[in-house]
Amino acid sequence: MTPETRLQLAAHPVAYPLLRGIALLGPAVRVPRVGVVVSDAALAKEVLTDTAKFTKTGPGSPADLWTPVVGPSVLLNMDGAAHVALRRKLSGLFTPRAVAGLCARAGEGPLSRLRDDLASGHEVDLVAVVRDLVGAVICGLVGLDAAQARQAADAGSAITGMVRLGRPRLGPAQVARARAALGTLTTPAAKAYAEGDPSTVPGRMRELGLGEDEALGAVAAFVLTGTETLVSYIPRLVALLHDSGWLTRLLAEPERTGDVVAEALRVTVPSPVMLRSVAVDTWVGPVAVRRGDRVVIATISACALGPFDPDRPHPHAVRQLWFGAGPHFCLGMPLADAEIRAFLDAVLSAAPVSIVERKAARRVLVPHYERLVVRRA
Template identity: 60%
Template sequence: MNWAVLDWEQRLYLTTHPFAYPLLRGLARRGPVVRVPGVGVVVSEASLARRVLMDGETFRKDGPGSPGDLWTPVLGPSVLLNMEGEGHRALRRRLTELFTPAYSDALCARVLAGPLADLAGRLAAGAEVDLVDTMRLMAGAVIGEVIGLETGGEAAYRHLFEQGERIVSMISLRTRRLSPDQVARAREVLDPLGDIAAKSYAAGDESTVMGRMRALGLSEDEARGAAGAFFLTGTETVATLVPRLVALLHDAGLLDAVAADRSRLDPAIDEAMRVTTPTPVMLRSVHRETDVGGVPVRPGDRVLIATHNCCRAYGPFDPDRPQPPELRRLWFGAGPHFCIGYPLAMAEIRLVAGTLLDAAPLTITGRAAARGVLIPTYRTLTVRRMR
């Protein structure tokens, strides 16, 4: 592999998934929808992917080969990740009120005030800062607040992040279900966190996320399951995005421009998410006969939405280019399963990115790709303020 001719995003994907990633990209060249024996029907076109995601009756998350196969043994039967139908709609209606933009902004501002002040101080002093380690701390602090962790501190927050990473790293792009041993290892992590969430839920303090879940009418089991789902799906997504956002802006020569005009930050975040695609694939199980892009599918078929292919079809990183409507944050899902944690993720990303941009001009002083993870990311990415 001639690493010199690859951009850093390609390097990250190839380091993390050296065999699956070339296969995934190769399928995009075969056509918008391809049936692959042993894998399923692979969708690599955004408008078709959106059609699948919007039709929760035909393409479901609770059948064979779906996310339910992965997460039900770990999280139980009643979390949004593995539900469909009226039960899913009822739970989602209650949870949607949980992370409003105003509440998410206030939660992140309160929880991250100290870590952000420390980050700003270190950058102002001219110190090198590893954004990977910084984001582990930030993401751990926010998810700790969500599940009701009473005693924090940097060591506790980093440990919390590492616990989630242990579970997610068991999964590859080819994983259909966890083995009994993997389920047991995941439960070793999640059961104590569920106990923390249940204690916060029982206290009923509506200033906490778990207390708000109780006030919204969720049962204790639903609150525990939701806390586990937030822990697994939200922590790494945010933590991996910020270093990659900074790297993309740096490599495109746009860091100073976005620092000078903050109206460009949200488009830059959306564009970074399109290019990095924090959810590179999504799974659905077919429940009734139909077709996808002219390819017939039958009940029991597995549909693999190659979100990364859908997103990368629109070219290299360019935050000044408007994204077409069929994308519309496809990396967060669409329709009945659009990520309800989106406002919380954006609040956290904006705050950390804003603090970094306040220290501009910045330069990257070193970086290396991570191995043994599910979401491609940097092992280290160090930045320093330029004098």
């Protein structure tokens, strides 16, 4: 069994084999209490891009799950013109220049400590360093103090940890806990918004014409989307490179970094499923669906092409599917890419490194290493 399969099974001992088994039954299959499960990449992209038939706001959709926690205006639970307008207002925060500056400023502390520790031959738990990095970057993005970095990363984990595939909504106690976890972050963000300081993101959002609710919703959305995905992905990327020999190969072929990063995203799929609600009676591939049905896009199955191999090209339908498709395509992709490359550079600066301990996280929404300890070899 590969370390990746072990991670998947530690996180989802029942749902992972079930989803992979369902994929063998066809491109789309109706599963009682779960929804219509899509396991084919081309069909997944069809659903994601057809916003007239499939929405993010009906029963069983992300809105059903997230709106009670973060309010109604958070991109990932919006549709139509309001969604387009808010995305447009936020897109300036994700230009290559903006994300490079943010990553350099906010990531400098955790990444220079990582370089120093590896260079001095210390053992380093990469998961802890990634949590510090992504927390610091999100704090920089939303105008929170860097001292809240770990709190931001932990809030993301606490909330996503409550979600289960067979549970389309959170219960009242879970909503209260999730709101409390986010409240510790959105309260300081509200202050930054009120002060309107353009060096903070809520201040800049205000300048861009966003209301306070929209700005605080965006803070919550970034904490949710921009922490757990990378805490999952970056250590798994390093482990895949280590186990396949690509860590040393990259030193000689740095121009292959893009292929390697994309192939590791395909293998790990840090956002393993996407949810939609059917807006009008229609078909999903061979399956007839009715308004209100839930569609579960099993990205993890749609991207399955075999073991990690950066020399295998990605078919057109699979390309970038791990970041979604259509109008909700990951807004943070340029930032994710900047953080991934900055972290990889720091690890490569000490290469060759060896893994001295790895431990899979059990029963979590997004599979990840609980610990991945490395040392300069």
